[in-house]
Amino acid sequence: MCRSIKTLYNFEPPATEQEIRAAALQFVRKLSGFSVPSRANEEAFEHAIDEVTATATRLLESLVTTAGPRDREVEAERAKVRSALRFGTASD
Numbered sequence: 001m002c003r004s005i006k007t008l009y010n011f012e013p014p015a016t017e018q019e020i021r022a023a024a025l026q027f028v029r030k031l032s033g034f035s036v037p038s039r040a041n042e043e044a045f046e047h048a049i050d051e052v053t054a055t056a057t058r059l060l061e062s063l064v065t066t067a068g069p070r071d072r073e074v075e076a077e078r079a080k081v082r083s084a085l086r087f088g089t090a091s092d
Helices: 017-032 039-062 072-087
Strands: none
Touching: 017 039
């Protein structure tokens, strides 16, 4: 799937509407194959983003867990470490 779509569930503070919409945009771009739709497809593209955003919001609001919320800073640091291991680090 699209690497730029990040996990949004169980974070403190919770995912914002903008974060959910950004993930929906990436998802619709991936499905459609368009980074920017043509004028003829723009309305359908925007409608799809709105629908995916609404569905994702409902999903995130309905999920339950007994685990404590994750810390965004800790998760970002873990992602940096994974990236460094995967791609190597730049030399001095």
